[in-house]
């Protein structure tokens with residue numbers, strides 16, 4: 007673990023996960039998150055789990071068929087993907103979200119104005135809101151940034167008993183993922199997160215198709231920022247060019263009207 | 274201003290009639306609900322949730338801001354192109370637009386989850402966010418409109434002092450013409466950030482320009498409605514030819530908009546989606562037929578020579594605009610976000626009162642500021658007629 011590495015991530019191997027949910031408990035304990043009421047479909051672990059302000063990570067159950075057509079249970083751990091070029095940061099109009107010095111995407115509640123644009127723009131719908139609070143904050147996985155700053159693994163990957171979660175340098179994890187895929191033909195030949203949304207720091211490999219596990223496979227490889235920039239780059243042109251044009255037109259059309267004999271003062 | 278009765282003296286006059294009382298009560302009710310919302314938070318007062326973080330209030334905001342396009346569309350026509358015919362509408366459109374922005378800003382204030390942090394974006398310089406551009410442009414534009422209205426108030430209450438402010442007015446006017454081009458388009462650009470969530474019918478690089486153009490012509494339609502309703506209310510002389518002209522302008526711009534929409538769909542190969550019988554496709558067709566095709570046919574025919582035709586057309590344009598925003602915010606997102614959101618009663622109940630308040634302020638403003646008078650002066654200058662004798666304050 008080199009210090010000041012902003013390129014850290016976690017590799018999740020679907021094939022190795024046994025669905026014990028240790029990671030979700032570790033996350034709650036480390037981040038002091040508390041539990042949803044039982045009647046809310048927001049238990050950290052179970053069949054109806056959803057990401058919420060208190061569930062920064064969840065493990066979902068999926069009955070699937072593996073490469074040999076055998077019925078299998080497959081589990082998927084969800085949390086913030088810690089995108090390399092995060093949509094949430096691009097859209098935040100308060101600069102409350104940022105990539106901190108450890109490479110984690112985090113939110114500064116002191117700046118957040120609560121527009122919730124990040125919630126709707128995140129391709130994985132990760133940021134959640136403290137709806138029950140009068141002054142709520144955005145809540146999501148912070149990649150245990152204080153832990154990784156100290157050179158430790160994230161809580162969730164540290165407790166994983168099967169090695170389904172591997173914490174490390176993203177480039178090394180990517181190489182590891184590709185090595186695993188090459189060595190075992192039952193894996194789907196794609197590292198989810200390598201290119202999605204411009205690349206994510208959390209990576210997935212699996213032996214059942216990713217869409218079957220509920221991962222969105224229509225996330226464009228282009229970072230969301232590029233879509234926005236395609237429009238926003240015209241802003242200076244609109245304001246400077248438009249300003250000059252309008253001023254010129256205004257003076258011109260006014261003079262023309264005066265010459266035509268309908269002269270009058272400006273409004 | 275010697276030709277007016279109510280404004281002969283430097284006195285403010287405003288009669289509270291029963292109808293106005295109702296407006297005021299509705300407004301106060303909204304303010305109570307706003308206070309309740311600010312004290313209790315979003316979760317208690319709204320049905321917004323993690324799946325649907327944006328709901329009815331965002332819709333009203335986007336719709337109100339788009340309809341407030343009347344301010345910049347009329348200003349561009351009369352201040353930039355100096356098309357004299359429409360000068361009488363300048364101040365009315367300005368006032369109307371200003372009031373719609375007040376509504377929009379108030380709703381925005383209760384819509385954001387952290388109203389105590391409403392100012393943090395101002396110095397965030399978040400240039401990658403279209404919402405930042407929206408926010409900054411709206412705040413600045415609101416200021417510019419306030420200065421323009423201040424200028425009008427000075428003309429009314431202290432005419433000699435007007436020379437002090439008149440030097441900066443041309444600059445203010447140009448900036449005010451320009452800013453909305455930024456935020457109207459950026460409101461559409463906000464939806465560029467969710468290409469994989471918004472239905473491909475709307476998800477397009479053209480969306481910002483689509484928002485810009487339809488706010489421009491829908492703003493003009495709002496002016497048509499305002500003109501007819503309040504001219505009648507205040508027994509003002511109406512200039513039918515001017516309104517016919519305006520509806521023609523709307524129709525021509527809409528024709529261009531329609532063609533661009535078709536080109537956009539064709540270029541992205543999204544035509545199939547429109548006619549596949551899905552909810553999204555059908556709603557888009559509705560938006561186009563009611564909000565665009567019918568008004569264009571009306572606007573280019575002789576039907577808009579009559580007041581009823583003008584009102585009919587303008588109403589359809591406004592409905593079309595509401596549909597266009599509704600489709601992007603709700604219909605286009607249903608497939609990805611699910612159907613877990615129905616607005617709460619508070620979300621709904623807060624809205625009518627805000628518009629009632631806007632109407633109340635409108636009535637007060639036109640009865641105490643030279644909004645119509647200036648209009649009549651412009652009208653007379655153009656038509657070369659005798660001066661009209663101000664307006665009568667009607668009480669209903």
Ligand code: SF4
Pocket residue numbers: 085086087088089092093094095111127128129130131132133146
């Ligand atoms: S997954 Fe969503 S919340 Fe996490 S960094 Fe990416 S865009 Fe942001």
Ligand code: SF4
Pocket residue numbers: 094097098099100101102103113117118119120121122123124125144
């Ligand atoms: S809710 Fe807060 S963190 Fe999210 S985009 Fe808005 S201001 Fe930024």
Ligand code: SF4
Pocket residue numbers: 029032033034036037062063085146147148149150160161162163
């Ligand atoms: S990295 Fe930390 S915050 Fe994120 S899911 Fe794992 S334990 Fe939770």
